[in-house]
Amino acid sequence: MKKILITGSNGQLGNELRKLSANYPDCKFNFTDVNELDITNSDTLKLHFKANNYDFIINCAAYTAVDKAETETDKALLINSEAVKYLSEIALQYKIKLIHISTDYVFDGTSCLPYTEDIQVSPVSQYGITKLEGEKQIEKSGCDAIIIRTSWLYSSFGNNFVKTILKYSKEKPELKVVFDQIGTPTYAEDLASTILQIVKSNKFESGIYHYSNEGVCSWYDFALEIVNAKNINCKITPILTSEYPTPAKRPHYSVLNKNKIKSTFNIEILHWKDGLQRCLKEL
Numbered sequence: 001m002k003k004i005l006i007t008g009s010n011g012q013l014g015n016e017l018r019k020l021s022a023n024y025p026d027c028k029f030n031f032t033d034v035n036e037l038d039i040t041n042s043d044t045l046k047l048h049f050k051a052n053n054y055d056f057i058i059n060c061a062a063y064t065a066v067d068k069a070e071t072e073t074d075k076a077l078l079i080n081s082e083a084v085k086y087l088s089e090i091a092l093q094y095k096i097k098l099i100h101i102s103t104d105y106v107f108d109g110t111s112c113l114p115y116t117e118d119i120q121v122s123p124v125s126q127y128g129i130t131k132l133e134g135e136k137q138i139e140k141s142g143c144d145a146i147i148i149r150t151s152w153l154y155s156s157f158g159n160n161f162v163k164t165i166l167k168y169s170k171e172k173p174e175l176k177v178v179f180d181q182i183g184t185p186t187y188a189e190d191l192a193s194t195i196l197q198i199v200k201s202n203k204f205e206s207g208i209y210h211y212s213n214e215g216v217c218s219w220y221d222f223a224l225e226i227v228n229a230k231n232i233n234c235k236i237t238p239i240l241t242s243e244y245p246t247p248a249k250r251p252h253y254s255v256l257n258k259n260k261i262k263s264t265f266n267i268e269i270l271h272w273k274d275g276l277q278r279c280l281k282e283l
């Protein structure tokens with residue numbers, strides 16, 4: 001029986017893991033969020049791990065408000081980096097395997113080819129910087145860890161682009177959406193399923209891996225697909241990023257190359273439109 005701690009389990013990914021956990025009767029899950037286990041409190045963490053034996057930590061806890069991170073940088077750094085240091089040191093001490101989630105926003109977006117794991121990182125936002133610091137803390141600790149960088153995460157749980165477009169497209173005749181940021185949406189259920197396959201596989205090869213659904217699109221294409229799939233009568237108009245200024249800069253191109261995760265763990269990845277259809281059915 002594998003014992004697995006999930007942190008930040010009230011978020012999108014954590015909830016998807018909870019949903020799928022019923023399919024893994026040979027694993028014992030402990031789902032926690034900030035109220036049960038605040039990962040920024042190192043004393044609480046020490047006590048928790050002294051009292052509990054785990055084989056895996058899946059760290060879904062994060063500060064994910066990309067724009068707010070520009071001003072709440074200390075808070076973002078505490079959750080995305082300092083707390084990750086605590087977790088990775090504990091993972092090393094108790095020989096627990098750590099699965100941590102990072103982001104495509106560690107890249108500056110100047111590439112025009114899908115990013116492999118070895119391409120130079122250079123985040124352009126505070127959020128991206130704090131997430132990169134978290135990756136470095138893990139690498140510095142020397143614990144057994146898989147870091148999965150993912151992109152454009154959405155789910156039927158929590159707040160995300162899909163739910164925002166659904167809400168506003170029903171209220172307004174037109175929505176303007178940027179078409180010069182290119183990436184790949186990731187249905188959090190598919191990422192959760194991949195994480196659980198890795199846990200199950202007994203093949204834990206530490207390192208950084210990229211994961212998103214297959215395919216490539218802009219936020220405009222993504223929005224159009226959402227309203228078309230739901231037959232919503234709302235015009236989706238493409239605009240430039242410069243016409244929709246945000247506090248945080250985003251990479252213009254952040255498509256991830258997923259060959260490493262696919263070949264290492266023998267994982268099949270579905271197209272983003274497939275993931276979207278399944279998510280829309282849940283909503």
Ligand SMILES: NC(=O)c1ccc[n+]([C@@H]2O[C@H](COP(=O)([O-])OP(=O)(O)OC[C@H]3O[C@@H](n4cnc5c(N)ncnc54)[C@H](OP(=O)(O)O)[C@@H]3O)[C@@H](O)[C@H]2O)c1
Pocket residue numbers: 007008009010011012013014033034035037038039040059060061062063064079083101102103104131149150151152153154158
């Ligand atoms: N969302 C995206 O588009 C995206 C893209 C690429 C990568 N990622 C990464 O994917 C991972 C999962 O993202 P997500 O969208 O599932 O995040 P999410 O929905 O924001 O969930 C994060 C969870 O962590 C909790 N949390 C915050 N501070 C905590 C603390 N100190 N201790 C314990 N829990 C804490 C949050 O609680 P509160 O809500 O109360 O703060 C929330 O329940 C994150 O590492 C994120 O950086 C996300």
